[in-house]
Amino acid sequence: MRRYCIIMGLALLVTLLLGDAVWPALAAQQKRITVTEYFVTPQGKIEKHTVRVPCPPRRVVITGSYQAEILKALGQEKRVVGVYDYTKKNQAWLGYVTRVPSIGSAATPDVEKIISLKPDLVLEWAMKPEIRSQLERAGIPVMKVYGYNQNFLANEIRTLGLIFQCPERAKAYADFIEKNWRMVSERTRKLRPNQRVKVYWESSMGDWMSTGPGSGGHTMIEWAGGKNITAPLCLANPKVTPEWVAAQNPEVVIKNVSADFGGLTKNGIGFEATRVTELASLRQQIMARSALKTTAAVKRKRVYMVSASIANGPQSSVGLCYIAKWLHPELFRDVNPEALHREMLKKFYGVELKGLWVYPLK
Known part of the structure; x- marks a missing residue:
């Protein structure tokens, strides 16, 4: 037992001393799933891409207000470790966004700040491609979630429910939204x-x-x-x-x-x-x-x-x-x-x- 305690203590010490080195290794061990993300071209064409993300993510950075709202509705706000400036200033009703650091703008967030927060997932909606590439090269999965486009919003919500392992909550949320849309369109x-x-x-x-x-x-x-x-x-x-x-x-x-x-x-x-x-x-x-x-x-x-x-x-x-x-x-x-x-x-x-x-x- 004593030997076990010594080994565990040494392991914890190494983790604390080499946190930046251990973090990518731990992230790599997470279960990952392949999901669909949506992209709207300037000409209005909707494209689908696939992306590999952790399931469930432990530490999430979000760069959109609607993303912050969705995660609140899904009960996943405790996983959020960073939000973008606008959300922090104008979405205080969500509560949790005021208590986490800001990572800058949606299009050109502070890459170093994001990396320092050690996220295992970044949700973006307007990020410049070169910024996204920087994060991905640093080993951080990035997924586009608009959170506002009615053409695929319900799909995004259900996908987040799958990723965060709360599919029933996501279904209830998406169903409520779609019920009103359907009532009007019919x-x-x-x-x-x-x-x-x-x-x-x-x-x-x-x-x-x-x-x-x-x-x-x-x-x-x-x-x-x-x-x-x-x-x-x-x-x-x-x-x-x-x-x-x-x-x-x-x-x-x-x-x-x-x-x-x-x-x-x-x-x-x-x-x-x-x-x-x-x-x-x-x-x-x-x-x-x-x-x-x-x-x-x-x-x-x-x-x-x-x-x-x-x-x-x-x-x-x-x-x-x-x-x-x-x-x-x-x-x-x-x-x-x-x-x-x-x-x-x-x-x-x-x-x-x-x-x-x-x-x-x-």
Whole structure:
């Protein structure tokens, strides 16, 4: 027994002294599985790649807010050892993200910082290829998880459930999301082309930045019974001109505002009172644009704002219900997006619904 204790003590001492050397060796001994990751090209084409990842990972670095949200819903937040700047600053409602180090931006995170955290998996969504290659050369598996694209979001959630060995929780989460998507799309499926509402969707990335085929926003418009005016451009994230949008004469304008404006913010859950004033002002600015003044959308005051927290990602299950009611109120009189949102937040995140998520409310 004494010899055994001495051997174990020496082994622990070596591990402590040579931590950086032992870590890759331990990671290499982990069970790994092959899973599918998705990639959207600039032209909106969705590609599938395979990647080998540990199962389950012990230490995870995430570079996206929606990834952080999904891991919270799956009950895997204790495995996260690093998040990117935006998540730490604007997703404090998740709790755990405030207690782990930041690794910089999503596209160009601090490679040395990530390596120092000794992760056995990095989840990325916008990382530059050369950064990803650096991490992989250092022996760290990297997997792309957008966490917001409705075209394959449910698949990503179920894959993470497999990786983190919580498939039942992942299935329940994905099923809830898909149930709302299915309810909306089934009601709008039989709409004739002339019944579909022409929509100009403006991204939170900036004025006149829109959404096209391959993107989650484009899918939301179609499911909600709309016709995306930028679809013929065949670009996932097109930049359009004011004159071009005016010529398309959209019937509805939807502005996707960043989570900074509302939703689950760093100061709690929901818009603050001052945010309502800011959103009202932003809406007036949009309606006052010379290129939009004469459109059907502005004339009929069908200009809406939706928080990126529910326009994209898992909570788009709720955002879609709001958008569908804006486009086709007669088809969705019985649907209460707020009640659905309250149920989702309580069931999967353990938080209560507060504040505003869309503007205007009616």
